Amino acid sequence: MTISQSAAQADRPNGDVIMELDDTSVEFGMSRGRSRVLNGVDFEVSRDEIVGVIGESGSGKSMFASAMLDAVPEPGVTTGDVTYYPEDDDPVSVTDLSKEELRRFRWEEVSMVFQGAMSSFNPVLKIRTHFVETLSAHDYNVERGLERVRELLEDLYLEPERMLESYPHELSGGMKQRVLIALSLVLDPEMLVMDEPTAALDLLMQRSIISLLHDIQDKHDLTIVFITHDLPLVANLADRLAVLYAFEFAEVGPADDILEDPAHPYTRALLNATPNLSAPLEEMRPIEGESPDPVNIPEGCSYHPRCPIADEMCRSHDPDAYDAGADHDVHCHHWEDSIENIDNALASSGSMDRSRRTAADRSADEEPVVSLDDIEVEFGSENDGLLDFGDSEIVTAVDGISLDIYQNDVVVLVGESGCGKTTLGKTAVGLQQPTDGTIEYKGRDIWEGSGNSSTLADKEIRRALQIVHQDPGSSLNSHHRVRTILETPLKRWHSDLDGNDRRERILGMLEYVGISPPEDYIDRYPHQLSGGEKQRVALIRAMLINPDLILADEAVSALDVSLRVSTMDLMIELQDVFNTSYLAISHDLSNARYFAEKTGGRIGVMYLGELVEIGSPEQIIHDPKHPYTQALRWATPELDRDEDIDDNPMRTIDVPDQTNMPSGCRYHTRCPKAREVCRTQKPELIDRSDEDGVQHTACFRALEDHEYWDSEPIAEEPPAAEETGSAD
């Protein structure tokens, strides 16, 4: 205990604390040694507040959540005190509760929403059974309980009867997540712990749920602990923010202070490393290094190996809480310096500044590397007669998209899941045969001569078109060493190299992408690499083939926030060295913006199999013409706290059924600006390029004289059950 600690606690308002953690640790015994996944944490949650807890993967944030319910999975052991303060009763020590008391405490007082909403329901039971079971297990009146459930579901913009009678697999991810929130509130708990509740969802759904949480919290007087890796997501929602790093809190304070005036170097670095839509690119910088291993936490301040201002004291003494303002605690010896020096220190670590061609500079007569012409891809079984009695069920994943990709070009496709962006990407690199339309590589039809086979006949084209997958863990063969993985493409395409040349080349590449010492890594297996290293190996593997176009399918989404920027920087650097183009796919507009703006590329927005808008990032981000792009723009969380998140620019939350596409403009069912003409007529891409950049928009609103302007609006219909956006 140091003086700073007691000082920090003294000025805490002795307001209403609902949950207090005192020196709480969680440990796992492992063969490699004892693994401390939560390291002596002190924390207080006040009644009726929303606390955002931010941490990268492996920072101990899930353990923090579980510890509050004493629900750490075996063989984990929780030590220290976890105390719950009921509103007008004696404090309860959660860790000392008996099995039966604990059973009642959970869900009745504190309940939890998990990361995996998709798998949080028993697949063989109806949604109703889940609610009824929970009510009767806690001896609640089932009839009255179900009344409450219906009300909850309605508040979450779901149709209660339809939800209750459904099986879990019949609901979309967003619906399941909302039903899970209702399930967690069914016993009217005082406190709700949410562990990455929106991580698996689309941007639009994430944002919609966040805005619903506000209303729910108000209505039910809830205390919410919201745990996430995504800082901007909670920036708007939380009253207080806490940053976890390496199983300890780095900084805790009011959300405004943390966002505007972070005191801990890690928080500063994290804010800078998080891609967003408004900050200038020069301010975004990756954090060097990676998070520590729980078995081997560094001595002293656990952040010192990555901290630019670390000194001898940081290496030897673990900092306790320093008081950095009202309610604002920071675990850093140099927090005062940090505010002044960290940006300078980071700035001197070097930034890339290269002038690049932008999409606008590209001359129209340049020949594209890959050219898609009116591509259509359909899935599903057609009735093939005779012994097939099934119905035809066809889903059109990509519907009539034309796109040219030039040399050294970058196109980032964004859209909700199921919009066809991955199918389009795979079609562009010849992994998926289109049902209609042609794909040309330097003027040659890539499927020519392939007949009905699913592989390209022309080996040269196959080499030129490559892919980097989202999850490097499963795209690298776990039984092969790094050397074997990287040698395979070299043997295949550079048969003139002998073993030594290949080794030299691989070592050189590993070194180049910052995996050092390469001699040590070349004989490792993928599981001995960290997530970032795996993705870099996967990148090199694609690059060694010298492709002309790489499909990067969500290449950075599986990585930690702090690694995303550095991985994207590396991809950009490799592009210059190898002279390739990227077709990137992302569900995240911030990442798309970073990648496209830094390379002078284009962003393409897809909706239900169609390209609704494409243009330079400046235009798409700052002047989106299509209402759907505007909705995506709204859904992308910002660090700016003043933004109003209740103003949902869509009429419905859920995406229409894909086997029954809306007529006319496909977005008209959700578009707030839709008019009668949008129901019947389908807009083509309209060129709205100007001196600021290229931009093509498929919306009648881009035309000044169109019958749209005289058409009746259809947005004035009475609000549907699914509608959201009620400002309170």
Added chain:
Amino acid sequence: MDWKIRRFGQGLFTVWAVVSLTFFITRMMPGNPVDAFVAQIGPELENPQEAYELAETYMNINPEAPLHVAYRDYMISMVQGDLGRSMSQNAEVTELMAEAVPWTLFVMSWAIAISFVVGISLGAIMAYWEGSTFDTAVTGYATTVTSIPFYVLALLLLMVFGYQLGWFPTGGRQPSGVEAGFNLPFMLGMIHHAALPVFSMLVASGAASLTMRGNSVRILGEDYLRVARLRGLADRTIAVRYVARNAILPMYTGLMIAIGTMFGGAVVLEEIYTYRGMGYYMIQAVRMRDYPLMMGAFTVITIAVVIALLIADLTYGKIDPRAGGENREAF
């Protein structure tokens, strides 16, 4: 609805294909049963022409008729339930089967039921106490049992409990000297006679217990189980509704396929115990070169397996809601 008709159609197609195959084997193969029959019977008869008529009586195939006519007649008699006439037993094959099949079903249904119940229970307990001594011991037992062929176990059981200890009868299917019917001594006698054959088939429980153990361990790691525990559901509810139900689901089709395997196994098993069921007759037929009986038994086994799989397929949607949709594949 459509896929049910489709599945049914596929089942019919299989039966048709098998029956056609028996026809072509019987009729077309060089040295085929019909020619052999005529060659064997013909010289002994006063009028060798009668051999052809006899062939038609026994095998439903008239060797003199053109192929398509013979095929049509054969199929018609099959549809009418006429499987021909057994030469060795000198009785209609249909009657023989009708009399023998219930006995086989009796033994096999008990064998399947007991081995799955034992297997599933053991597997569930093993999963619950994963890593314990019990788990290791039963895994060892299960692996051993699975690797023993059932007929070896049958011989061992017969030797020990039938001949040495004399606890169980060494053959036959019903007690002698007791009036057949719904009376207690007869029922007990039936069970007494069926006991050893049933226990011989218990080797199937080994594989079932290992599958169940694996499935349960997988389910125990599912998110919904963790949520169910946090929701405070009773342990019993979680064990039955959450773990057992989801763990048994994938074994359901396995159970139905086991029916087919067991019918095949009945051939050897019933011979060992001289248990006069369908398999016993089949061996007899092979021994006596009684082609009609052999083909009849073959057809019956095929139909039984097709029906079992059809039932599995049509009912799977009832027990697993995820499989209820259109265009699904249960296997």
